[in-house]
Amino acid sequence: xxxxxxxxxxxxxxxxxxxxxxxxxxxxxxxxxxxxxxxxxxxxxxxxxxxxxxxxxxxxxxxxxxxxxxxxxxxxxxxxxxxxxxxxxxxxxxxxxxxxxxxxxxxxxxxxxxxxxxxxxxxxxxxxxxxxxxxxxxxxxxxxxxxxxxxxxxxxxxxxxxxxxxxxxxxxxxxxxxxxx
Numbered sequence: 782x783x784x785x786x787x788x789x790x791x792x793x794x795x796x797x798x799x800x801x802x803x804x805x806x807x808x809x810x811x812x813x814x815x816x817x818x819x820x821x822x823x824x825x826x827x828x829x830x831x832x833x834x835x836x837x838x839x840x841x842x843x844x845x846x847x848x849x850x851x852x853x854x855x856x857x858x859x860x861x862x863x864x865x866x867x868x869x870x871x872x873x874x875x876x877x878x879x880x881x882x883x884x885x886x887x888x889x890x891x892x893x894x895x896x897x898x899x900x901x902x903x904x905x906x907x908x909x910x911x912x913x914x915x916x917x918x919x920x921x922x923x924x925x926x927x928x929x930x931x932x933x934x935x936x937x938x939x940x941x942x943x944x945x946x947x948x949x950x951x952x953x954x955x956x957x958x959x960x961x962x
Contacts, residue, residue: 785811823854836868838850839854842883843880845880846879851884868889870899873910873917874908878912881912891917892924897931900923903927903934907935907944909947914935914947918950925956925957936951936961
């Protein structure tokens with residue numbers, strides 16, 4: 782009897798006992814297994830509580846536009862051990878615009894702060910990530926005048942690094958206070 786001839790319940794039971802890499806390899810063997818084992822893989826990732834693996838899974842699902850998987854990861858508590866504080870800050874550097882949109886739509890807080898007390902908008906402005914800046918400016922939850930540990934705003938970070946397009950985008954937003962000291 783072939784592995785694929787086994788009942789779904791048996792395959793799922795076997796999958797729950799597999800290491801993450803083995804389960805991932807099994808998932809890639811065919812489409813039926815991919816559909817069947819997707820949730821088992823997510824559960825396995827969350828059980829590992831390995832920060833980088835969880836981030837990769839979350840970012841990959843977001844980049845694919847797979848809101849259901851992103852939401853399942855969030856529902857399984859991935860933010861508790863990944864650390865919500867720097868999650869979106871990291872994502873603005875590594876996730877495509879569509880992926881960032883999925884993360885925001887799934888409820889990731891756009892006002893979290895990293896170790897330097899920078900918000901995702903600060904990080905995107907400082908690192909010349911125009912698409913991320915535009916997306917964050919469209920989100921009304923974002924404080925466009927937030928300051929980091931040194932008192933710098935997204936506008937001052939972008940201007941200080943010579944990111945002209947970012948500066949223009951920020952100046953077009955009426956909420957930006959250019960006189961903030």
